[in-house]
Amino acid sequence: MSHHDSVLSRLADTLETRRPTSGGDPATSYTARLLSRAPDAILKKVGEEATELVMASKDNVSDRVIAETADLWFHSLVLLTHHGLRPEDVLAELARREGLSGLEEKAARKTSNP
Numbered sequence: 050m051s052h053h054d055s056v057l058s059r060l061a062d063t064l065e066t067r068r069p070t071s072g073g074d075p076a077t078s079y080t081a082r083l084l085s086r087a088p089d090a091i092l093k094k095v096g097e098e099a100t101e102l103v104m105a106s107k108d109n110v111s112d113r114v115i116a117e118t119a120d121l122w123f124h125s126l127v128l129l130t131h132h133g134l135r136p137e138d139v140l141a142e143l144a145r146r147e148g149l150s151g152l153e154e155k156a157a158r159k160t161s162n163p
Contacts, residue, residue, distance in 0.1 A: 058135075064126055067084060068081070083124075101117045102114065102117035
């Protein structure tokens, strides 16, 4: 596991403690508030952050692209937490796809998900 992978794992561990069922307090924790209002609040934030990333990229401002990507990744991790998933699950899927043609992989998804 690389240093960056461990950052994702540590963040996922922290997010798990923010679940209201794990003692996270929506009155004092932004993440607990999102999780207590799931899925709608989380989905709204993922959409907002994705749009902000698109705009930062369109404006060609590298610092904003990095910041908005971090925001999108964070909120995506909150969404994974809501679903009981971890970043390692996503990394495993990326590893599974590694070396595959993107066009072939996309075509395979269409045939297996009618």
